[in-house]
Amino acid sequence: MTKLHFLDPQFSSADALEQLLQRRRIGVTRGVAERGCGAVMFVATAADAITERRAQDAARAAGIRSLVILRENAETFAIESELGARLIRISLPTPAASCDPLHDPALLMLVDILAAPLRPMVACDPATGSLIDLAERVARTDVTVFINGPTGSGKEVLARSVHAASRRADKPFVAINCAAIPENMLEAMLFGHEKGSFTGAATANRGLIRAADGGTLLLDEVSEMPLGLQSKLLRVIQERRVTPLGSSEEVAVDIRIVATSNRDMSLEVREGRFREDLYYRLHVFPLTTRAIAQRPEDIAALAVSLLRRHWRDSTPPLFTPEAMAALRRHNWTGNVRELENVIQRALVLCDGQTIGIEDILLDTGTGLRMPSNPSFLTQMGNHMRLAEAV
Numbered sequence: 001m002t003k004l005h006f007l008d009p010q011f012s013s014a015d016a017l018e019q020l021l022q023r024r025r026i027g028v029t030r031g032v033a034e035r036g037c038g039a040v041m042f043v044a045t046a047a048d049a050i051t052e053r054r055a056q057d058a059a060r061a062a063g064i065r066s067l068v069i070l071r072e073n074a075e076t077f078a079i080e081s082e083l084g085a086r087l088i089r090i091s092l093p094t095p096a097a098s099c100d101p102l103h104d105p106a107l108l109m110l111v112d113i114l115a116a117p118l119r120p121m122v123a124c125d126p127a128t129g130s131l132i133d134l135a136e137r138v139a140r141t142d143v144t145v146f147i148n149g150p151t152g153s154g155k156e157v158l159a160r161s162v163h164a165a166s167r168r169a170d171k172p173f174v175a176i177n178c179a180a181i182p183e184n185m186l187e188a189m190l191f192g193h194e195k196g197s198f199t200g201a202a203t204a205n206r207g208l209i210r211a212a213d214g215g216t217l218l219l220d221e222v223s224e225m226p227l228g229l230q231s232k233l234l235r236v237i238q239e240r241r242v243t244p245l246g247s248s249e250e251v252a253v254d255i256r257i258v259a260t261s262n263r264d265m266s267l268e269v270r271e272g273r274f275r276e277d278l279y280y281r282l283h284v285f286p287l288t289t290r291a292i293a294q295r296p297e298d299i300a301a302l303a304v305s306l307l308r309r310h311w312r313d314s315t316p317p318l319f320t321p322e323a324m325a326a327l328r329r330h331n332w333t334g335n336v337r338e339l340e341n342v343i344q345r346a347l348v349l350c351d352g353q354t355i356g357i358e359d360i361l362l363d364t365g366t367g368l369r370m371p372s373n374p375s376f377l378t379q380m381g382n383h384m385r386l387a388e389a390v
Contacts, residue, residue, distance in 0.1 A: 004039055005033075005041070006030040006042075016107060017111065020107065024129075068090060068114060077091060125295035140165075147258065148262070172215035174217050186229060188245050190233070209236060216258060223261040299327055319355045334363070
């Protein structure tokens, strides 16, 4: 398990921070620098320049390149970074006594800052943590993985996690969306082609399968692949050889295959839309992602992570407790993609310091649910009347 090290064995938020990091499968050690052997990042508290310098010296002596300095009991949340983000200073306000660490926006922000470079897959719900554990176990082998789950539930993120935890991590990860490429181009893109093999083939192309040689090939939404192409893919999986268009010679490839789909694959096979033999070749080790409404403890952590992704300045705004509660209550039929839309709207509407309930516009299925702020509604009404006049 990836490790962080707390130079201070006990500080105000240490226990809550460790709990949240462990839910994301980040291990924590505490105490003197020597106990942090093998850690990838040090975390230390510092009230002044002298204690910060001591923390920097301890990290340098231990060969640690990343250091996070916490300033607890601050009036406001703030982030400063230096040395290409290898040194980060975070001012952390004191949470309210009644605040659950799982829902503390500042603490969740701190966790994401610490964890994102080490484990991009956000996890706070126990079900997601168990899925990460299972993915890491299968990553140790070269077995083919099939990931099934709703659209926007994190299938590609999980596939990348499998690759990152495997022996192929330093080799290519090549993803192809089988639903997004025209049928007449998919074969050439997958298997490659020789020069002149079809009209417009002015040069030879290796194809995506050979581009992934040594690494991992992700067949995203493989259930959308045309039946005629499925038989050719089956041979590649069986023989680990590919024949480019216009060539009579097979080329050996060393790839690990991960496939995903949002469909009921048993039904696809019964209805004749997907080859049964290919299904069983791909469905060696199944992993299943769940809708975020079924893993409610992930919602706040995902919202914070998406906020950081779309905020370009140093210190992002924090959610108010009311805004965070509204996000947890909503039924996210569009999963992470719907949540991401809501976060982007909130960043447009907020004041740059906090995201309040009036900044949360939720899709009700019949349109966006407007906030209850009267001045905001008046402003929106004026904009709409102006647009109609134009």
